[in-house]
Amino acid sequence: MDQSKWFYPIIVxxxxxxxxxxxxxxxxxWYIRVSSGLKTLVTRFNIEPSVVLESHTWLVIMVLSVLxxxxxxxxxxxxxxxxxxxxxxxxxxxxxxNFTHELKTPVTSLKLFLETLSKHELSRAEQLKYINYMILxxxxxxxxxxxxxxLAGIESNNYQGDFIKTDLVVAVETFCNANEHLFPExxxxxxxxxxxxxxxxxNTYLFEMLLMNLLTNAVKYNDSKVPxxxxxxxLHGNMLHIKFEDNGIGIENIQIKKIFRKFYQVGQYKDMxxxxxxxxxxxxxxxxxxxxxxxVAESKGIGKGSVFTLKLPYKEI
Amino acid sequence: MKYHGNKRILVIEDDNHIAEGLxxxxxxxGYDVVIAKDGISGLHEWKEWKPNLVVLDIMLPxxxxxxxxxxIRLEDERIPILILSAKAEAHDKIKGLSCGVDDYLSKxxxxxxxxxxxxxxxxxxxWVSREEDAAVQTGDLPSGIYKFGDNLIDFEKSTxxxxxxxxxxxxxxxxxxxxxxxxAGKTLSRRKILEIGWGYTGNVSTRTxxxxxxxxxxxxxxDSKKPKYFKSIRLVGYVFENDS
Numbered sequence: 079m080d081q082s083k084w085f086y087p088i089i090v091x092x093x094x095x096x097x098x099x100x101x102x103x104x105x106x107x108w109y110i111r112v113s114s115g116l117k118t119l120v121t122r123f124n125i126e127p128s129v130v131l132e133s134h135t136w137l138v139i140m141v142l143s144v145l146x147x148x149x150x151x152x153x154x155x156x157x158x159x160x161x162x163x164x165x166x167x168x169x170x171x172x173x174x175x176n177f178t179h180e181l182k183t184p185v186t187s188l189k190l191f192l193e194t195l196s197k198h199e200l201s202r203a204e205q206l207k208y209i210n211y212m213i214l215x216x217x218x219x220x221x222x223x224x225x226x227x228x229l230a231g232i233e234s235n236n237y238q239g240d241f242i243k244t245d246l247v248v249a250v251e252t253f254c255n256a257n258e259h260l261f262p263e264x265x266x267x268x269x270x271x272x273x274x275x276x277x278x279x280x281n282t283y284l285f286e287m288l289l290m291n292l293l294t295n296a297v298k299y300n301d302s303k304v305p306x307x308x309x310x311x312x313l314h315g316n317m318l319h320i321k322f323e324d325n326g327i328g329i330e331n332i333q334i335k336k337i338f339r340k341f342y343q344v345g346q347y348k349d350m351x352x353x354x355x356x357x358x359x360x361x362x363x364x365x366x367x368x369x370x371x372x373x374v375a376e377s378k379g380i381g382k383g384s385v386f387t388l389k390l391p392y393k394e395i
Numbered sequence: 396m397k398y399h400g401n402k403r404i405l406v407i408e409d410d411n412h413i414a415e416g417l418x419x420x421x422x423x424x425g426y427d428v429v430i431a432k433d434g435i436s437g438l439h440e441w442k443e444w445k446p447n448l449v450v451l452d453i454m455l456p457x458x459x460x461x462x463x464x465x466x467i468r469l470e471d472e473r474i475p476i477l478i479l480s481a482k483a484e485a486h487d488k489i490k491g492l493s494c495g496v497d498d499y500l501s502k503x504x505x506x507x508x509x510x511x512x513x514x515x516x517x518x519x520x521x522w523v524s525r526e527e528d529a530a531v532q533t534g535d536l537p538s539g540i541y542k543f544g545d546n547l548i549d550f551e552k553s554t555x556x557x558x559x560x561x562x563x564x565x566x567x568x569x570x571x572x573x574x575x576x577x578x579a580g581k582t583l584s585r586r587k588i589l590e591i592g593w594g595y596t597g598n599v600s601t602r603t604x605x606x607x608x609x610x611x612x613x614x615x616x617x618d619s620k621k622p623k624y625f626k627s628i629r630l631v632g633y634v635f636e637n638d639s
């Protein structure tokens with residue numbers, strides 16, 4: 079399925095509709111012709127009109143139109159279905175292609191540096207520099223693999239994992255501090271509107287994955303010199319809102335709902351504006367669901383940053 | 396401008412680690428290396444820095460590697476280009492090769508293999524350019540009258556008689572015609588025609604050569620679309636053939 083074959087379904091659809099419209103017109107026209115022909119015949123031979131079939135013209139036209147309408151609806155439905163199938167195919171193709179690159183790149187880098195270190199005598203300082211690169215590559219690989227592997231477990235309806243009572247503010251702060259080195263140029267701030275300890279039952283592994291995804295996105299989709307992420311905790315009635323506000327490239331309105339879809343990426347694989355693997359926010363959405371909450375995205379537009387809010391039902395103990 | 400000294404290699408690769416690794420290894424082999432992170436800066440470096448070889452990744456941000464390849468090939472049929480890509484299916488390789496790439500390595504690649512292939516490409520390129528320099532005749536240029544088919548060129552008067560009648564030829568046109576005729580039957584790369592016809596200035600695009608050939612075809616060919624004399628050989632260059 080490629081772009082050039084794409085216009086065939088449209089052509090088929092349009093031709094079908096035209097054929098249908100033409101046939102409807104012809105049926106009606108022919109019917110009226112025959113009808114009036116019969117009428118002249120009746121008057122000529124002075125036959126009782128009731129002997130010959132009553133024309134019921136309008137009834138017939140109505141029935142025909144209804145049937146044609148149903149056929150039209152059918153064609154349209156099939157056409158839309160075809161469209162969706164093609165879109166899904168394209169999204170999956172995008173994902174596979176991009177992911178192949180995501181996996182092959184760190185592996186290539188690892189191989190390259192290992193062969194280099196084996197081939198050349200380098201100074202300790204240089205060795206350390208390249209060993210560090212390799213560590214980052216392994217982490218990158220490992221993250222990608224982790225995401226794929228977790229996907230199955232997270233998508234299922236009963237996640238097998240332990241849930242522990244955790245102070246959310248502390249958890250987020252600890253996470254940010256522990257992973258500072260992954261966000262070198264960034265300014266991440268955590269604050270809470272009150273001194274409350276928001277204790278919630280969370281699965282640490284999943285929660286950290288959620289945080290990692292949101293923070294990585296905030297940094298990845300960010301063109302500012304100093305990427306900033308502001309994490310705040312607010313209570314709204316019986317819902318706890320954890321807001322992740324960034325100064326990144328923002329999200330268009332039409333994309334706001336789509337970005338949580340599986341494999342969905344803003345941008346095209348072809349021009350490499352698609353980053354990552356299209357799974358991050360899908361995972362975030364599911365992790366929120368597993369914790370009985372939900373995630374929403376808001377943005378004032380392109381270039382105006384974004385706000386991701388994790389909403390959890392919170393009961394004051 | 397002719398550079399002397401180390402061979403220059405341009406690496407167009409967007410992943411930082413791989414780019415640096417390639418630069419390190421190629422430098423240790425004795426080459427001068429410049430890295431470009433995307434297609435646009437890659438083309439810019441190719442034009443400005445004039446490398447001897449280009450290592451190209453296909454998946455680049457902005458314009459993709461194949462477009463870069465095609466862009467370079469429009470100007471220079473001969474510069475050795477090696478593709479290094481994660482896309483390694485047969486159809487990917489076929490796409491690259493049909494656009495005129497000289498070698499195609501898939502990622503992850505073997506370092507030793509990569510270095511040997513680069514070396515070989517550079518060696519062959521230096522033979523070709525030496526051969527070209529030797530083969531292209533610039534001495535013994537024609538003078539007087541030259542006939543081919545129904546056409547006639549008078550080098551003394553700088554005029555030509557062709558199917559459209561009499562045309563007066565510019566100095567540049569005469570220069571090129573002399574070059575083609577002296578090397579009749581030999582395919583000349585557009586780059587070479589440019590070097591000899593306009594000097595090693597490097598500021599003129601090979602498109603100028605195309606324009607001149609188009610003009611010659613308009614003058615001297617019965618059907619410009621099916622040239623008998625000024626023929627083009629895809630991805631190689633032009634050849635002037637006069638069988639009579």
